[in-house]
Structure formats: structure tokens, C-alpha cells
Amino acid sequence: MGEAERQAARAAKKKKGLVIVNTGNGKGKTTAALGILFRAWGRGMRVCMLQFLKHENASFGENKAARKLGIEIVPTGDGFTWTSRDMDETVARALHGWQLAQQKITSGEYDIVILDEFTYPLHYGWLDTQDVIAWLREHKPPMLHLVITGRYAPDALIEFADLVTEMRLVKHPFKEQQIRAQPGIEF
Amino acid sequence: MGEAERQAARAAKKKKGLVIVNTGNGKGKTTAALGILFRAWGRGMRVCMLQFLKHENASFGENKAARKLGIEIVPTGDGFTWTSRDMDETVARALHGWQLAQQKITSGEYDIVILDEFTYPLHYGWLDTQDVIAWLREHKPPMLHLVITGRYAPDALIEFADLVTEMRLVKHPFKEQQIRAQPGIEF
Numbered sequence A, B: 001m002g003e004a005e006r007q008a009a010r011a012a013k014k015k016k017g018l019v020i021v022n023t024g025n026g027k028g029k030t031t032a033a034l035g036i037l038f039r040a041w042g043r044g045m046r047v048c049m050l051q052f053l054k055h056e057n058a059s060f061g062e063n064k065a066a067r068k069l070g071i072e073i074v075p076t077g078d079g080f081t082w083t084s085r086d087m088d089e090t091v092a093r094a095l096h097g098w099q100l101a102q103q104k105i106t107s108g109e110y111d112i113v114i115l116d117e118f119t120y121p122l123h124y125g126w127l128d129t130q131d132v133i134a135w136l137r138e139h140k141p142p143m144l145h146l147v148i149t150g151r152y153a154p155d156a157l158i159e160f161a162d163l164v165t166e167m168r169l170v171k172h173p174f175k176e177q178q179i180r181a182q183p184g185i186e187f
Helices: A003-012 A029-042 A061-069 A087-106 A119-123 A129-139 A155-160 B002-011 B029-042 B059-071 B089-108 B120-124 B131-140 B153-161
Strands: A019-023 A047-053 A071-073 A114-117 A143-149 A163-171 B019-023 B047-051 B072-075 B113-117 B145-149 B161-171
Touching: A019 A029, A019 A155, A029 A047, A029 A061, A029 A114, A029 A143, A029 A163, A029 B029, A029 B059, A047 A087, A061 A071, A061 B029, A087 A114, A087 A119, A087 A129, A129 A155, B002 B153, B019 B029, B019 B153, B029 B059, B029 B113, B029 B145, B029 B161, B047 B089, B059 B072, B089 B113, B089 B120, B089 B131, B131 B153
Parallel strands: A019 A143, A019 A163, A047 A071, A047 A114, A114 A143, B019 B145, B019 B161, B047 B072, B047 B113, B113 B145
Antiparallel strands: A163 B161
8 A cells, every 4th residue: 555545544534432332241341431531631631420320439549539630520320229129219310310411411511421330221221222322323422432331231332332342350359369359449 | 147257257358469460452451550540549549650562652641641640651662562673672672671660569669550561571472471470479569559451461470460351352443434543542
């Protein structure tokens, strides 16, 4: 391929906002999303993360770091709600989180929006995956990058996404060696 | 299990510095390491990252972010050197990088040391994997977390590590859709 052909090939490549999914049973789904956030912040891009599961530990490293940097990390949902007895409330909270996400996505205020653990409301049917995808297809700004994390990403979401990575657990110390989850690494 | 038993079980769990490996052909290996760095920085932990491959783009988002935060990200090696004709120089540079890593690891100045793309010098035999592991076994401070990223993690390294995740490529836009690698996401 000559230089002119290379240039033409390069120009033909599209630049567009990606839909990125980090799924699988391994570590690093949320952590890699935080890495994107860190990188993008380094470039002066506008980022926010919505957390769809509320975790037990109220002062995660990422929340502390985000506060220091003025990055928005917003908890939605009521966390670990698949054990909740009040399913109506669970659904209502998932819907609330999704409405918040829709606002962020269409606000024009961000270059990257991260929906952390967003696969769970889809997987458990608190939100309709097809409706969510249809909405994204119509309303996601073309240049906005959208990052979705969590286990059990529905097939339709994987089909819709541009970039999908499965984080696969090969070896886990907390199960095998009885080692505690540790601050800065796990949360 | 009663409360006393639960407490005993919890106390029996070890707290120790982990050896973490992010490998596989997918995205997110380095990015998840950056997420750890971001989290740990949020907690006021002392972190540094040594980069064993020099990349083409001199102003990665992560380097910009690190500079802003005063986090050390140090390039070693001469990057993409498996195509180098001067293999002696390649080996010398890998060794130089490893010596730098040894200094950082034993310095007592860090809680977390990240060796980014460190699997390559091992995989290509520029460094001896068994020697590296033997050194780590003897010299890594017990509480120091060590994070190693890159494809082709040698079996012996996986065996030695506490936590191993394979980032598996499910879908990649830059191959399938002719979309460019994009700032803030890819680098």
C-alpha cells in the first residue's frame, strides 16, 4: 500500500462515540472504566459515572479520588436489590437511575458517560433491554462514548455495543487463599 | 456459623500485598491498572507505574493525568522492540527496566507498583521468568501490591500470582467497523 492509499484508508475510518461493554465474571470491569475516566480526565474531557449498585463501603477509593478531582460519580439504585422483597421499589429505583442516565447522556455536558453495573437492571429485567437499546440508538449523541459495566451483559447489548471485553477470572486470592479484599485494590 | 465463628474466620484471613496479573488479548489490561492507580491515589496510597513498552503516542491520557496528580508513570524500555534488529540492545533495555522495577519495589516508597506490559520481556525471553519470580519471592515487601499487565503472561507467572484476570476480546470496533482508535478511550 502506497502513502496515498494509506492516507485514503485512514481518512475513510470513522471517528465516533463508542458503546463499550466490560462484562464477565472477573475483576477489572469497573476498574477499567475508572481507568478510562482517569485517562479522559487527563485529556481534559468531560466525564461522569453513574453507579447502579450501591455498595456496602461508603468511601470507595474511586469516590474519594473523584471528589478530589471534581469528577462526578453519582450513586443511583439501592444496591444488591435482587434480594429485595419489595420488587416494585427495586424496579422504581432502576427506572430512576436510568432516567438520570438519560439526562446525562443527552445533556451535552459530557464526552464520556459511564453506567457502572448497569447490566444488572437489564439482566434482572428491572429495565427492558430492548427499550434501553432503542432509546440509545435514537438519543445517544454520535460523539458521546458510553461505557457499561457488569456481569451478565445481555446478548442484545453485546450486539449493540462497539467494543466488548469479557473479564474472565483465572485466579482469585479471596476465594483460594482466604485473603481479605483490600482497600485501593478491590474498592 | 455463629458470630464468634464468623469473627474467627475473618481474623484468620490474611491481609497481604497481592501479585495481580491482567493478561489476555482484550482491552482493559493497562486501563484496569490505571483504575487501581486512580482508586489508590484516592485513598492516599503511594503508587507508581513503570511502562515497559514505549508507545508511539507521546502524550497518552494517563501520562497527562499522572503529571497533573503528581503520580509517577515512568517509561522504561524502547518499545515494540520485538522487531528490533539489535536484540542485544533490546535485552539490555529490558534488564535496565527490570533493575528500575527492583529499585521501586524494594524502596519502601510505594504501596502499589505497576509494571505495565511487563509480560512481554518475559514472554520474549529478554528476561528470565524464573529469575524474576525467584527475585520477587525473596525481595517483594509482603504488604506491597504488585500489578503486572500484558498479553502472553507466562504460566509460571500465573502460578506465582494471587489474582489473575484474562481480558478477552469479544468485539472490537477498530477491526470490524474501521473506526479509529480514539483519545481518552484507547490512549
